[in-house]
Amino acid sequence: MKSMLLITMLVIVGCGTQQRFAPNDSVPYPIEMALFPVLSDPPEDDVNLTVLFYIGHEGQVLDVALAQxxxxxxxxxxxxxxxxxxxxxxxxRYDDSDGVWVRRSVKVQFEEPYVLDLVTLTMDTKEIADSVFSTLRYRSRFIDQFEDSSNHNFSYGYTLERGVNVGRYPDYVRSELRKLRINSYTRPIQIDHNFVIIQRVDTLANHIQ
Structure with a gap:
């Protein structure tokens, strides 16, 4: 059974309606996405949706509607x-309203899930992320180096996840994850205000309950 892999495409700014839409140069970009529901008999071609998102000031989605x-x-x-x-x-923020309406074209593609075991380091600044990246040894294990934060003089977030479907990430992150081999890692990637380095590992069975 194939799952949905979603890719956010071009921004379409609404006009001629009574809803407030963000202008082209300031349209928010999705940074966390859940997968679309699966279909037992998906169509052969991709599906293009025009979606209206009502986005709150903290980036949360307050309402969603399909234009067709x-x-x-x-x-x-x-x-x-x-x-x-x-x-x-x-x-x-334009006024005292709860959020802003954004119209986006979303392309839905159908393919088998691509699932990985991942270790993610999250840092507050690009400078810290670049410094950490420069110290990494080729194919070294993040589990060994960063599981205990007391061994380092900088702050970072550390997460271990098993069975991560990469479709939940934005397309620019997803493309980097698909390149990873066991114990290889990405360069620092910006996600919202943070910077992450993500490593693919062989198994986390001994680290996650």
């Missing part, structure tokens, strides 16, 4: 529920 029908009513409703859990970069 998607695949079928049941799938459309489940897709809307999924998109309500997304998180965006913070939108600009």
């Amino acid at each position: 029908p998607g695949i079928n009513p049941a799938w459309d409703a489940a897709a809307i529920d999924s998109m309500k859990t997304w998180r965006f970069t913070n939108p600009p």
Whole structure:
């Protein structure tokens, strides 16, 4: 059974409506995405959706609507529920309203899930992330180096996750994760206001309950 892999495409700024839309130069970008619902018999071609997101000032999705029908009513409703859990970069504040409407074109592709075991280091600044990256040894294990933060004189977040479907990440992160081999890691990647270095590992069975 194939799952949905979603890719956010070009921004379409709404016009001629009574809803407030963000201008082109300040449209927030999705940084956390849940997968769309699966289909036992997906269409052969990709599906393009025009989606209206009402985004709060902290990047949370307050409301979602489809500008036109998607695949079928049941799938459309489940897709809307999924998109309500997304998180965006913070939108600009124009007035005292709760948020801003953004119209986006979303391309839905159908493919088998791509699942990895990952260790993620999260740092507050690019300078710290670049410094950490420069000290990494080729194919060294993050589990051995960073599991105990008391061994380092800088602050960072450390997470271990097993069975991560990379489709939950934005496309620019997902493309980097697909390049990883066992114990290889990305260069620092900016996600919202933080910078992450992500390593693919062989198994986390002994580290995650």
